[in-house]
Amino acid sequence: MPVINFDSSASSGVHAKHERRKDARPGELLDAALELFVEKGYAATRVEEVAKLAGVSKGTLFLYFASKEELFKAVVRENISGRFQEWNTEFENFQGNSADLLRYCMTAWWQRIGSTKASGITKLMMSEARNFPELAVFFEHEVIRPGKVLMTRVLQRGIDRGEFRAIDMTYGAYILLAPMVFLAMWKHSLGACCDAGSQLVPEDYIALQVETILNGLSIRQTPPPLL
Amino acid sequence: MPVINFDSSASSGVHAKHERRKDARPGELLDAALELFVEKGYAATRVEEVAKLAGVSKGTLFLYFASKEELFKAVVRENISGRFQEWNTEFENFQGNSADLLRYCMTAWWQRIGSTKASGITKLMMSEARNFPELAVFFEHEVIRPGKVLMTRVLQRGIDRGEFRAIDMTYGAYILLAPMVFLAMWKHSLGACCDAGSQLVPEDYIALQVETILNGLSIRQTPPPLL
Amino acid sequence: MPVINFDSSASSGVHAKHERRKDARPGELLDAALELFVEKGYAATRVEEVAKLAGVSKGTLFLYFASKEELFKAVVRENISGRFQEWNTEFENFQGNSADLLRYCMTAWWQRIGSTKASGITKLMMSEARNFPELAVFFEHEVIRPGKVLMTRVLQRGIDRGEFRAIDMTYGAYILLAPMVFLAMWKHSLGACCDAGSQLVPEDYIALQVETILNGLSIRQTPPPLL
Amino acid sequence: MPVINFDSSASSGVHAKHERRKDARPGELLDAALELFVEKGYAATRVEEVAKLAGVSKGTLFLYFASKEELFKAVVRENISGRFQEWNTEFENFQGNSADLLRYCMTAWWQRIGSTKASGITKLMMSEARNFPELAVFFEHEVIRPGKVLMTRVLQRGIDRGEFRAIDMTYGAYILLAPMVFLAMWKHSLGACCDAGSQLVPEDYIALQVETILNGLSIRQTPPPLL
DNA sequence: CATGAATGAGCTTTCATTCAT
DNA sequence: GATGAATGAAAGCTCATTCAT
Numbered sequence: 001m002p003v004i005n006f007d008s009s010a011s012s013g014v015h016a017k018h019e020r021r022k023d024a025r026p027g028e029l030l031d032a033a034l035e036l037f038v039e040k041g042y043a044a045t046r047v048e049e050v051a052k053l054a055g056v057s058k059g060t061l062f063l064y065f066a067s068k069e070e071l072f073k074a075v076v077r078e079n080i081s082g083r084f085q086e087w088n089t090e091f092e093n094f095q096g097n098s099a100d101l102l103r104y105c106m107t108a109w110w111q112r113i114g115s116t117k118a119s120g121i122t123k124l125m126m127s128e129a130r131n132f133p134e135l136a137v138f139f140e141h142e143v144i145r146p147g148k149v150l151m152t153r154v155l156q157r158g159i160d161r162g163e164f165r166a167i168d169m170t171y172g173a174y175i176l177l178a179p180m181v182f183l184a185m186w187k188h189s190l191g192a193c194c195d196a197g198s199q200l201v202p203e204d205y206i207a208l209q210v211e212t213i214l215n216g217l218s219i220r221q222t223p224p225p226l227l
Numbered sequence: 228m229p230v231i232n233f234d235s236s237a238s239s240g241v242h243a244k245h246e247r248r249k250d251a252r253p254g255e256l257l258d259a260a261l262e263l264f265v266e267k268g269y270a271a272t273r274v275e276e277v278a279k280l281a282g283v284s285k286g287t288l289f290l291y292f293a294s295k296e297e298l299f300k301a302v303v304r305e306n307i308s309g310r311f312q313e314w315n316t317e318f319e320n321f322q323g324n325s326a327d328l329l330r331y332c333m334t335a336w337w338q339r340i341g342s343t344k345a346s347g348i349t350k351l352m353m354s355e356a357r358n359f360p361e362l363a364v365f366f367e368h369e370v371i372r373p374g375k376v377l378m379t380r381v382l383q384r385g386i387d388r389g390e391f392r393a394i395d396m397t398y399g400a401y402i403l404l405a406p407m408v409f410l411a412m413w414k415h416s417l418g419a420c421c422d423a424g425s426q427l428v429p430e431d432y433i434a435l436q437v438e439t440i441l442n443g444l445s446i447r448q449t450p451p452p453l454l
Numbered sequence: 455m456p457v458i459n460f461d462s463s464a465s466s467g468v469h470a471k472h473e474r475r476k477d478a479r480p481g482e483l484l485d486a487a488l489e490l491f492v493e494k495g496y497a498a499t500r501v502e503e504v505a506k507l508a509g510v511s512k513g514t515l516f517l518y519f520a521s522k523e524e525l526f527k528a529v530v531r532e533n534i535s536g537r538f539q540e541w542n543t544e545f546e547n548f549q550g551n552s553a554d555l556l557r558y559c560m561t562a563w564w565q566r567i568g569s570t571k572a573s574g575i576t577k578l579m580m581s582e583a584r585n586f587p588e589l590a591v592f593f594e595h596e597v598i599r600p601g602k603v604l605m606t607r608v609l610q611r612g613i614d615r616g617e618f619r620a621i622d623m624t625y626g627a628y629i630l631l632a633p634m635v636f637l638a639m640w641k642h643s644l645g646a647c648c649d650a651g652s653q654l655v656p657e658d659y660i661a662l663q664v665e666t667i668l669n670g671l672s673i674r675q676t677p678p679p680l681l
Numbered sequence: 682m683p684v685i686n687f688d689s690s691a692s693s694g695v696h697a698k699h700e701r702r703k704d705a706r707p708g709e710l711l712d713a714a715l716e717l718f719v720e721k722g723y724a725a726t727r728v729e730e731v732a733k734l735a736g737v738s739k740g741t742l743f744l745y746f747a748s749k750e751e752l753f754k755a756v757v758r759e760n761i762s763g764r765f766q767e768w769n770t771e772f773e774n775f776q777g778n779s780a781d782l783l784r785y786c787m788t789a790w791w792q793r794i795g796s797t798k799a800s801g802i803t804k805l806m807m808s809e810a811r812n813f814p815e816l817a818v819f820f821e822h823e824v825i826r827p828g829k830v831l832m833t834r835v836l837q838r839g840i841d842r843g844e845f846r847a848i849d850m851t852y853g854a855y856i857l858l859a860p861m862v863f864l865a866m867w868k869h870s871l872g873a874c875c876d877a878g879s880q881l882v883p884e885d886y887i888a889l890q891v892e893t894i895l896n897g898l899s900i901r902q903t904p905p906p907l908l
Numbered sequence: 909c910a911t912g913a914a915t916g917a918g919c920t921t922t923c924a925t926t927c928a929t
Numbered sequence: 930g931a932t933g934a935a936t937g938a939a940a941g942c943t944c945a946t947t948c949a950t
Contacts (some may be wrong), residue, residue: 025913043270044358047941057915062942127354129416131271140421167439171432174409175439182405185412189356194367205398212394212402216443274924284932286927295924497724498812501945511911513947522945581808583870585725594875621893625886629893632863636855639866643810648821659852666848666856670897706934728920738936743921 026064026074028054033075038120038188042072042128042135073138079118081142087150098158099214102176105154106210109180110202119184126185148173155217164217175216179209253291253301255281260302265347265415269299269355296359303362306348310339311373318380325385326441329403332381333437336407337429346411353412375400382444391444402443406436480518480528482508487529492574492642496526496582523586530589533575537566538600545607552612553668556630559608560664563634564656573638580639602627609671618671629670633663707745707755709735714756719801719869723753723809723816754819760799762823768831779839780895783857786835787891790861791883800865807866829854836898845898856897860890 032053036045047068051061065071090108094101113119122143129136151173158164167175183202191200259280263272274295278288292298317335321328340346349370356363378400385391394402410429418427486507490499501522505515519525544562548555567573576597583590605627612618621629637656645654713734717726728749732742746752771789775782794800803824810817832854839845848856864883872881 040358041354046939056913058941059915059943060913063913068941123353126412126416128268129421130419131267133420136417136420140417144417144421165442168431168435171427171435174406174427174432175436178409178436179401179405181412182401182409185353185408189353190363190367190371192357193360193363194356200398200401204395205401208395208398209402209405212440212443214443215392215445216439216441218442218445273922285925286932287930289925290931494812495809497722500943512945513911514909516946517910580804580866580870581722583875584873585721587874590871590874594871598871619896622885622889625881625889628860628863628881628886629890632860632890633855635866636859636863639807639862643807644817644821644825646811647814647817648810648825654852654855658849659855662849662852663856663859666897667893668897669846669899670893670895672896672899727918737934739920740922740936741934744934749920 025054025056025060029056029061029064029071030075030078033071034079034117034121037072037075037124038117041124042132047071069132069135072135076121076139076142079116080113080121081146083112084146084150091150091153098154098161098163101157102154102214103210105151106176106180106206107203110183110206114180114183114187114202114206120188122181122184123188126181147177151176158217162219165219167217175213179206179213252281252283252287256283256288256291256298257302257305260298261306261344261348264299264302264351265344268351269295269359274298299359300362300365303348303352303365306345307366307370311377314377318377325381325388325390328384329381329441330437332378333403333407333433334430337410337433341407341410341414341429341433347415349408349411350415353408374404378403385444389446392446394444402440406433406440479508479510479514483510483515483518483525484529484532487525488533488571488575491526491529491578492571495578496522496586501525526586527589527592530575530579530592533572534593534596538604541604545604552608552615552617555611556608556668557664559605560630560634560660561657564637564660568634568637568641568656568660574642576635576638577642580635601631605630612671616673619673621671629667633660633667706735706737706741710737710742710745710752711756711759714752715760715798715802718753718756718805719798722805723813728752750813750816753816757802757820757823760797761794761802762827764793765827765831772831772834779835779842779844782838783835783895784891786832787857787861787887788884791864791887795861795864795868795883795887801869803862803865804869807862828858832857839898843900846900848898856894860887860894 029050033045033050036050036053039045047061048058050071051058054061061071065074091101094104096104113122125136125139125143129139152169154176155164155167155172156169159166183200183205186200187202256277260272260277262280263277266272274288275285277298278285281288288298292301318328321331323331340349352363352366352370356366379396381403382391382394382399383396386393410432413427414429483504487499487504489507490504493499501515502512504525505512508515515525519528545555548558550558567576579590579593579597583593606623608630609618609621609626610623613620637659640654641656710731714726714731717731717734720726728742729739731752732739735742742752746755772782775785777785794803806817806820806824810820833850835857836845836848836853837850840847864881864886867881868883
């Protein structure tokens, strides 16, 4: 049995593994999976690499996650979709005016998602949705839809309170989503490998987008006629 | 690396099609590759499919392009080129006010890029840049940078003429780029495979974004204080 | 090979069940293994399923049986045993004519073997004997040979008493064995998964086979000339 | 490139394969597949082994057969189901009496199927149908059903011409099928690995079964009363 | 005694690339 | 030039078996 063990002076010649605690396994695997999915994308990430990064064997990964697809879904649930409840609560308890709420939304998004690996998941889904329709449907249900609902409620709150002008709510949410999704994409694509990336300071970009949007939603403005 | 570059033989950016059968081969392969790369992305496109769509055998493809990667580079070279010269000229000759110019920019982008396969290349580059750093640099130089310059000039024109308020020009261009890139991504990802996609009518989305941006750039607005 | 053989501890062929919890373990494992081996065959049965059905962990199974193969052998040892003694006694005590004896044989076979899990072992052995030559030899000695002997005695009784015509006894037993083995196979293969299976009512099939065989063994018939 | 080539004094160091004619490939693969499927069963046969036996690589097999399942289906079509047309024609053109027809059927079956590897396919299907339901359905449609129809027609011909007594046709075909299927099973299971196997001379077994069945179908016999 | 987390060889299938024709 | 048969290194996933607890 030519097993080479670098870890320790294992008592016997036979494999001496089983070294870690089982409770931590799923979390370690999810961390490793997030890391690699964000770095390489879904298709290009090998489950064996995920396992290796988590310090376990290929088989162990499948002990905790039934398939690569389920692993990915768990990563999404862990890092994104599970948080909407908290965010909805924050929204409902928010006391300030709607401009401040909108500012808070976007800066909080940056701090909690945009600046973390979680934003890489958004990038990944936009990149690979077409080749993995089941994942796309899952992501749409778990992330896009609740995200759109929340953004719509933020805008509607402003309109209802007379703070924002009444825009078409069909696409209203995209006014807020587009800058965030763009930033997530940018950060994990061109921004991650070109000099150009260093030219975009996310906090400043967010601040500019927020203020322009707020100005754009201002009720004091008579909108110019369409083309 | 026996890479054949067709740019040199084509006098202008718009290359001549429908030449004699033999000489048309590489062009047909590039067309087929564009079609499939846009539809499925780089990694998920199989060279055999490209060859079949071009009506040749797999072996023939490798006669013209040393590898899948070289094929991809050739596609980018062929399709992303001197369009900015034309657009810069249009910009310089534009007679109307800056609001109309901005409207024109975004609707023209949709008609010429967003609604065509060209937007698929943008999507693909944002998706796979990290796995192809060389291509990312190439794309940044050839597309992103001139695009940013043009958008910046549009905004600066408005500020200089007293039509837009003076915003920070470092990231100003992204106010216009983010909605366009987001739309290109959306169209080729979640919009292409989820029900949610059918809810986004590009022309309406563009119109709302334009008007909100214009309102946001309005000088009549005293911006609300930052958080 | 720490193989545990429970045959020696069981006084007779019918072993005592429902002992104390601890001692019942191996028996529960054997029952579960019989169930699953019959249902899915040897190769397709997973040891984890056997353990789960027996209500123990995978590790426990390997505590009692050195390997999957040893488990299988134990199942065969446990379930194929001294039934022939009983049957031979029944044969010797049978009072009626040989046609009725033959009828009795085949209907009793169906009731005691054909319609029970025991027929699944016959099916499994016929299916996987080639991959387990040792087991095949064992099965031939313990089951096939005594069965053939018994069938031969039934036929010989009829011939000796002038009830059946004198056929070649070398293969005579197969006239009775073939329909039974075919039914056992059919029931556990195509009959278990195709519509065709529902068309075969075992009792009717047996009845028709019996009567045709009896007619075929009739002495009143001048056999037609061979080809 | 440590490729070892024993076949020839290959001109260069790079792999020198492509040595065989392409038209023979599918046939060679089907032969190899038949060989191994019959020897080891469906599940236990590795496609790589099939390829190796055919003298090609794993990838080449998938060039001709989309999957292991399709390979198996092709083997069945090649060796069994494609022959029913011929057999039906033989049946329709048969001029002799029905006893001779029945004799001809079973001896021809032995010569063409029973004594060849094709009988191994029947054994395989009876063994693994339950674990591969799709294959079972396929086999039922392609082999079992037409076989049953043909056997039924043989019996019906005899009854219609007043040569056989009128038995229940629901299971009549099984009177002929059971001895043949039993023989196929026996030959490829216990008969292939036990001494017992050598005791069964197929031609004699077939002859005895045929004559007993013919006698059993005789109209001159008043059937004994059922139990 | 009993557990079940962990292993890793092995399976079917894919696909960029090669090269004799 | 052009072909397409052939390759073989991976990939995702399974499961009998081990062993620290």
